[in-house]
Amino acid sequence: MNSTWFLYMAFAACLLFVGIYCLLTMKNVIKLFIGIEVISKGVSLALLATGFVKKNTLLAQSLVITFIVVEVSLVATALAIIINIYRHTKSLDIRKLTKLKG
């Protein structure tokens, strides 16, 4: 069972890395948000895999469902903010938001 846990957690860490790499290197706001989504996939995989290995699937499942609900709410709000950013700056470039400084 430990090797199964190792496999799942190693792949979850890969997803986290892919998401963080996207957040660090990309400039398009929608792309950045896709990066956040990839990170959230890694987190839900880690949650459920741990529950599965420790025979606590029901608890892990309820946590994952809570996480998915939070994620949907976050996505809806963030995409609305992205649309407003586009209306203001006529671009999806994150660097144009530096005008908000000072």
Next chain:
Amino acid sequence: MIWQIILLSGLVLFSILAILSKDLIKSAISLALASLFLGILFFQMNAPYAGVFEISVVAGLITVLFMLTIALTKAEGDVRESRLARLVFPLVFVVFILIDVLVMKGLLQKVPALPETSEPGAFGDVLWKQRTFDLIGQLAIILAGVFSMLALFRKRNKDE
């Protein structure tokens, strides 16, 4: 075990495609496919409710929201991503996998996790009776999301 590795590889592969693809619509579709793979994995882990949520909500609803945003912003190709990030990615990823494989096994033995117990009862009992406070939190978050949408798309008054 082989199926699990295939599904996990598909999940990571489509996630990589989602972040490296130049076309935003292709990125959104890749993200949906990654969610589909994750949903099938959840089914394999005896978690059908989480699988259904993942496939219907994350692969379905969130993809629709992404498509809608991409259509409303119509700014494809507007932002030029650096080519260096795409070129360097495979190298950095291979290095990360090596570190991941070396470190993860030791880490799993040290990090505390839930104790191994065989839990009785059904999923409904756990969700409605043990995690009631989570459900209240979920309701609050959904309401917060609805009100934030209303606030963000509120029409301006004439005198503003």
